[in-house]
Amino acid sequence: MDKIFQDVADNVAWLSGIGADPTGGTTRLLYSDYWVEAQQGVKKKMDDAGFTTYFDDIGNLFGRVEGSTYKDETIMSGSHIDTVVNGGKLDGQFGVLAAYLAIKYLKEKHGQPLRNLEVISMAEEEGSRFPYVFWGSKNFFGLANKDEMADVADFEGVKFVDAMHGAGFDFRDETKPLRDDIKAFVEIHIEQGKVLENEGKAVAVVNSIAGQRRYTIVLNGESNHAGTTPMSYRKDTVYAFSKIVTQSIDKAKKIGDPLVLTFGKVEPKPNTVNVVPGETLFTMDCRHTDEAELHSFTAEIEQDMKTICAEMGIDISIDLWMDEAPVPMDPHIVSVLEGVCKKEGLNYRVMHSGAGHDSQIFAPRVPTAMFFVPSIGGISHNPAEDTKTEDLVEGVKALTEALYELAYK
Amino acid sequence: MDKIFQDVADNVAWLSGIGADPTGGTTRLLYSDYWVEAQQGVKKKMDDAGFTTYFDDIGNLFGRVEGSTYKDETIMSGSHIDTVVNGGKLDGQFGVLAAYLAIKYLKEKHGQPLRNLEVISMAEEEGSRFPYVFWGSKNFFGLANKDEMADVADFEGVKFVDAMHGAGFDFRDETKPLRDDIKAFVEIHIEQGKVLENEGKAVAVVNSIAGQRRYTIVLNGESNHAGTTPMSYRKDTVYAFSKIVTQSIDKAKKIGDPLVLTFGKVEPKPNTVNVVPGETLFTMDCRHTDEAELHSFTAEIEQDMKTICAEMGIDISIDLWMDEAPVPMDPHIVSVLEGVCKKEGLNYRVMHSGAGHDSQIFAPRVPTAMFFVPSIGGISHNPAEDTKTEDLVEGVKALTEALYELAYK
Numbered sequence: 001m002d003k004i005f006q007d008v009a010d011n012v013a014w015l016s017g018i019g020a021d022p023t024g025g026t027t028r029l030l031y032s033d034y035w036v037e038a039q040q041g042v043k044k045k046m047d048d049a050g051f052t053t054y055f056d057d058i059g060n061l062f063g064r065v066e067g068s069t070y071k072d073e074t075i076m077s078g079s080h081i082d083t084v085v086n087g088g089k090l091d092g093q094f095g096v097l098a099a100y101l102a103i104k105y106l107k108e109k110h111g112q113p114l115r116n117l118e119v120i121s122m123a124e125e126e127g128s129r130f131p132y133v134f135w136g137s138k139n140f141f142g143l144a145n146k147d148e149m150a151d152v153a154d155f156e157g158v159k160f161v162d163a164m165h166g167a168g169f170d171f172r173d174e175t176k177p178l179r180d181d182i183k184a185f186v187e188i189h190i191e192q193g194k195v196l197e198n199e200g201k202a203v204a205v206v207n208s209i210a211g212q213r214r215y216t217i218v219l220n221g222e223s224n225h226a227g228t229t230p231m232s233y234r235k236d237t238v239y240a241f242s243k244i245v246t247q248s249i250d251k252a253k254k255i256g257d258p259l260v261l262t263f264g265k266v267e268p269k270p271n272t273v274n275v276v277p278g279e280t281l282f283t284m285d286c287r288h289t290d291e292a293e294l295h296s297f298t299a300e301i302e303q304d305m306k307t308i309c310a311e312m313g314i315d316i317s318i319d320l321w322m323d324e325a326p327v328p329m330d331p332h333i334v335s336v337l338e339g340v341c342k343k344e345g346l347n348y349r350v351m352h353s354g355a356g357h358d359s360q361i362f363a364p365r366v367p368t369a370m371f372f373v374p375s376i377g378g379i380s381h382n383p384a385e386d387t388k389t390e391d392l393v394e395g396v397k398a399l400t401e402a403l404y405e406l407a408y409k
Numbered sequence: 410m411d412k413i414f415q416d417v418a419d420n421v422a423w424l425s426g427i428g429a430d431p432t433g434g435t436t437r438l439l440y441s442d443y444w445v446e447a448q449q450g451v452k453k454k455m456d457d458a459g460f461t462t463y464f465d466d467i468g469n470l471f472g473r474v475e476g477s478t479y480k481d482e483t484i485m486s487g488s489h490i491d492t493v494v495n496g497g498k499l500d501g502q503f504g505v506l507a508a509y510l511a512i513k514y515l516k517e518k519h520g521q522p523l524r525n526l527e528v529i530s531m532a533e534e535e536g537s538r539f540p541y542v543f544w545g546s547k548n549f550f551g552l553a554n555k556d557e558m559a560d561v562a563d564f565e566g567v568k569f570v571d572a573m574h575g576a577g578f579d580f581r582d583e584t585k586p587l588r589d590d591i592k593a594f595v596e597i598h599i600e601q602g603k604v605l606e607n608e609g610k611a612v613a614v615v616n617s618i619a620g621q622r623r624y625t626i627v628l629n630g631e632s633n634h635a636g637t638t639p640m641s642y643r644k645d646t647v648y649a650f651s652k653i654v655t656q657s658i659d660k661a662k663k664i665g666d667p668l669v670l671t672f673g674k675v676e677p678k679p680n681t682v683n684v685v686p687g688e689t690l691f692t693m694d695c696r697h698t699d700e701a702e703l704h705s706f707t708a709e710i711e712q713d714m715k716t717i718c719a720e721m722g723i724d725i726s727i728d729l730w731m732d733e734a735p736v737p738m739d740p741h742i743v744s745v746l747e748g749v750c751k752k753e754g755l756n757y758r759v760m761h762s763g764a765g766h767d768s769q770i771f772a773p774r775v776p777t778a779m780f781f782v783p784s785i786g787g788i789s790h791n792p793a794e795d796t797k798t799e800d801l802v803e804g805v806k807a808l809t810e811a812l813y814e815l816a817y818k
Contacts, residue, residue, distance in 0.1 A: 193637025210636060214682055224787060226671035226694045227619060227763030228602025231662045233787075238672050242654035249648045253640045262635035263647050264682045266675050273623055273673045273692040283682040285635045354636030378633060378642075 004101075008392045011097045015041070016089030025086040025383030026093075029129035029154075031059070031167035038081050042096060042121050049104045051119070057176075058139045059169040061121040063100065065107050067407065069114040074181045075407040076366075077102065077399065078120035079189055080136055080358055084128040088385020090190045094373075094392065096121040098188045102400040106408070113407035115183065125358050129154045129163075137361035142178045146171045184333055184406045185362040188371040188399050190387055192355050194378035201349050202394040205337040206370035208352040209360045210258060210287040211294050211326035217305065220315040223270065223278030237280035238268050240314050247308070248284075248301045258289045258352050259297060289326045289352045327360040330367035333406075337369050340401040346394060371398055413510075417801045420506045424450070425498030434495040434792030435502075438538035438563075440468070440576035447490050451505060451530050458513045460528070466585075467548045468578040472509065472528040474516050476816065479524045483590045484816040485775075486511065486808065487529035488598060489545055489767055493537045497794020499599045503782075503801065505530040507597045511809040515816070522816035524592065534767050538563045538572075546770035551587045555580045593742055593815045594771040597780040597808050599796055601764050603787035610758050611803040614746040615779035617761040618769045619667060619696040620703050620735035626714065629724040632679065632687030646689035647677050649723050656717070657693075657710050667698045667761050668706060698735045698761045736769040742778035742815075749810040755803060780807055 018038045019028030028034045039061045043053045046063030053063045061081070067073065079095025099119040106117065122136030130152050138144040149171075152160040164170065196204055221235030245263050252261035262285040268277035284301070288294035302318055309316040334350070341348040353370065362368040373395040376386045427447045428437035437443045448470045452462045455472030462472045470490070476482065488504025508528040515526065531545030539561050547553040558580075561569040573579065605613055630644030654672050661670035671694040677686035693710070697703035711727055718725040743759070750757040762779065771777040782804040785795045 191637060192634050193639075194633075194642055195637075195639065198642070212636065224603075225601055225764060225789060226673060227621065227669065227696050227765075228600060228604075228789075229669065229763070229787060230602075230604065230666050231658075231669060232665065233603055233607070236658070236671075238675060239654060239658045242651040242658075242672075245648060245651035246655045249640075249645070249651075256641065257639050260636065260638065260640060262645075262683070262685050263651075264635060264677070264684050264686060265680050266647060266677050267680075268673070268675050271674050271676075273694050274671070275673050276671050277673060285682050287636050354638070355634060356636075378638060380634060380637075 004393050004396060005389060007101055008396055009389050011101065012089055012094065012392065015093050015097060019083065021086060023086055023383050026083050026089055027085050027087065028081070028083045029085070030082050030124040030135065031163040031169070032129070035082060036167050039121060042081065042100065046100055046119060049100070050107065051103070055169070056139070057170055057172045058135070058164070059123040059167060060136050060140060063103070063119040065103055065113060065117045067115040067117070068112045071116070072181050073183045074116040074118050075184045075403055076118045076120055076182050077186045077188070077403060078122060079187050080122040080125035082124045082126050082128065084126050084381045086383060087381055088383060090385055090387055091192070091380055092125060094190060095188050098396045098399050101396050102403050105400050106404055110404065110408055114409070115407045116181070117403060117407045122358055130160050134358065134361050137358040139172050141361060141365055142172065142174070143361070144172070182366040185359065185366050185368040186333065186337070186370070186399065186402055186406070187357060187359045188373065188395050189357055190375045190380060190385070191372040192375050192378065192380035194375070195351060196349070196372060196374035197376065197378065199349065201347050201374065202391045203341065203346050203348045203398050204351045204372035205334055205341060205348060206353050206372055207329050207334050207350050208289040209327040209357060209363070210289050210352055210354050211291055212285065212287040212322065212324050213294060213298050213320060214322035215284040216319045216321060217282055217284060218317045219280045219309060221278055221312070222276070224276040226274040226276055229276060234276050235278070235313050236276050237314060238277045240309055240312050241266065241280045241282055243308050244305050247304055251301070255297065259293065260287050260354060261285070287354055291325050294326065327363045329359070329363055329369040333367045333369035336405050337371060337398070337402050340398055340405060344397060344401055346398060371395055413802050413805060414798060416510055417805055418798050420510065421498055421503065421801070424502050424506060428492065430495060432495055432792050435492050435498055436494050436496065437490070437492045438494070439491050439533040439544065440572040440578070441538070444491060445576050448530060451490070451509065455509055455528060458509070459516065460512070464578070465548070466579055466581045467544070467573070468532040468576060469545050469549060470530040472512070474512055474522060474526045476524040476526070477521045481590050482592045483525040483527050484593045484812055485527045485529055485591050486595045486597070486812060487531060488596050489531040489534035491533045491535050491537065493535050493790045495792060496790055497792060499794055499796055500601070500789055501534060503599060504597050507805045507808050510805050511812050514809050515813055519813065519817055523818070524816045525590070526812060526816045531767055539569050543767065543770050546767040548581050550770065550774055551581065551583070552770070553581070591775040594768065594775050594777040595742065595746070595779070595808060595811055595815070596766060596768045597782065597804050598766055599784045599789060599794070600781040601784050601787065601789035603784070604760060605758070605781060605783035606785065606787065608758065610756050610783065611800050612750065612755050612757045612807050613760045613781035614743055614750060614757060615762050615781055616738050616743050616759050617698040618736040618766060618772070619698045619761055619763050620700055621694065621696040621731065621733050622703060622707050622729060623731035624693040625728045625730060626691055626693060627726045628689045628718060630687050630721070631685070633685040635683040635685055638685060643685050644687070644722050645685050646723060647686045649718055649721050650675065650689045650691055652717050653714050656713055660710070664706065668702065669696050669763060670694070696763055700734050703735065736772045738768070738772055738778040739776035742776045745814050746778050746780060746807070746811050749807055749814060753806065753810055755807060780804055
């Protein structure tokens, strides 16, 4: 236990130091110098551990231990190596390190597995440098479209293609076959919420990734003088917005888990103390693990909004600009992960993920499930992102046992 | 009638042309070249009409017709000559022109009045160039404080004192006595609201200027990930804001005229689609003509806000940064104005003003009342600010008859 604790602490400190920024966070964007340094560093660790390592065309890194018996069956684990700007030390990278450590421990303790064990350190998930998410996992499954990237550039004007070439990589060679040997994918990640912390759990088995719908809604009423316009004359869009939010969130609270509803952005016009706001733009983010529930709830809220606005003589335009279906994890892999938690006597629970992860690209294509470890204060995408090392260790132990179950039996 | 119509149309076109800006509006800021041109232009018109004209120290312009009998009694009318940036053609300046035309007509038709009749074209009311309002009227009553202006500068860095000197004026000589001869002040102004238009009235007699309280309120809850934070864990400040607004405006609507309540500015943080807003700043503007009602309503709303926030575990800070008492108009002058409307068969009503005017500085000190003429669409402080010339003419006629009642009887 002491060795694992030290390994986890040392590895997290080492990897999050590559791209450490002055605020105490880590900024490691796709194809940047720090990104190259991190992938090469992880490669060297895996080389040193006796893994067979290689990059694919676009820069996903792999570290492989060959199986003795089922040579065309691979059990894979990993996550992404990139971070958001001024991000934390765990999001993504802990999943890479945990996979490396787990497979290293298994190899040391049990020797060659029956099935291949493979780490994947994915090139990109966050969409923080270029306006594109899941570049790593989508390329692994041949889902990324080369043509989409032709005109993509980062916030400094560097073209995606030039950044990729600069890091020594290129678009996927589409003549190469896609892999059909992945029999399981297990990702471990921080929760990025407070459920585990509040419940005093060390680990979770994730059985689903919530679907999400995001909207931008614009209300058009009438701008009026705040002093000279009687209440009965007004078409006050902040009042309409407030009625919508109050009613919608009251409904969402009544339904409760796993439904969440957020009105994160509000922009009235002219946004000044003495003018009744004639226009208000706002966003709505709704998530649920059940697609039918997500659709019926958002349809009801859309209708409510229209009714509220119609009663007030206010025009409404509703733009649904993101509509991602929920992604269920594989029931068999989930049961393997749960079995491990029970056997090891871990203080665990089963839960869904409200945030997106690489596993949502894997899950529809190969049997997939996830572990979560707690996030202190639920904080993520922030230099304060942290997890107790004891909990990270519990996560690595659970992952190790799960990979043992999947690759050695 | 045709002559008045032409006079009104010509004078409004002429005066609003001084400082006309490319958007079709008028920008005539205190002590600017256009401001000097406008005051000098009005002075010349009054000189030509045989008025005795003069400026006071700070640049208020006066045009006087001496009375024959009550030489220490003056009936005054006027408004302000300055505009907001990109303002309209009537706010303030119509009151100056109407006073000039009314006294000119009276002099032409009835000769010398019993009491002095005097136009005042006030230097400033809007606070649009320097952060100071009612510079003209406050100086007339010796209420402006010279020391306050020492470090005041406009948005281009020009110091108030230098702008004033540049226009040929200086601070009020405080050794000069203040006037005690004003027996009545009557101001005519556009309504800046839609009440007269909606009711098809040509003119209003104003019996009160509403008091107003302005607040900035900050709610502090907790910023959370919109996907990973169950509804029951949230301290969502946009939800708290929405409950406050819904409940408060529902109450304000139930009470109705003359109470108005506006939440004009809303600024959540971080103001992005996928984060539960941990902080929300907003403003509240509340007005009423009765001080006790204004105080008791805002006290109730303040308590409601605290209750809503306490229930949600959200901190609230409430800053009342403007607290102006209502200003009642003089009942006798109001009755004189109403009597004129009845006698002339005007389509009028009595109403309060929800906006501030020079009359609120006059009313506590000399017997004061106001006329309103309609604003098309309620629009003001905007190039589209307008009133039908027929309605402006009705206003000038009403003012003329009111000044006759006050100065010739």
